[in-house]
Amino acid sequence: MGALGRAELEAMIEQATVDAYSDDEQLTGLFTMLQENLAVPFGTTVLGVEVTVRGIDLTRVGQIVALCVRGRVRQKIGILELPMPTPAPDGAEWIEAYRHWAG
Template structure:
């Protein structure tokens, strides 16, 4: 990762977590920022299957997940497992920042 990309991601992480006191609040902060900024719907592939990402959700165990739809089926996929299309949707930098923070890098 380039230095300028890292600086940009660090700025997003700081913005999402500015008023957070614990991990739970940080996850909620990222959920809010991704929900507000990610342009949905968009199409992508989840292990060999074409899906449409219609939004993001916060699970009971405090994970931010993508809501993926195919036909009448809906599945929630962890953001760490979600592949983004090329070019990525507007606002996907928030997913990158969330992944970066989750990895602790």
């Protein structure tokens, strides 16, 4: 991640938010693109512990979170705070676009 330029990120954001007028609608558009394009499940390491990202969710307070699982333990982690594995999963560029939009 981090390889996309500003123009590419802004084109992705435009694609996701083309019919969105409010911030909430834009967030929903970006969430939809993440949901459709981010290849899950994938593994990553959070605080030194291997977890599996099973999906993503949009919280009531307007945050996109990763649904992380380790055994029977479940944890939601803000997608912008989630460490990406190397190589990053397909569709991870949408996290970068979301980060650019949220910045």
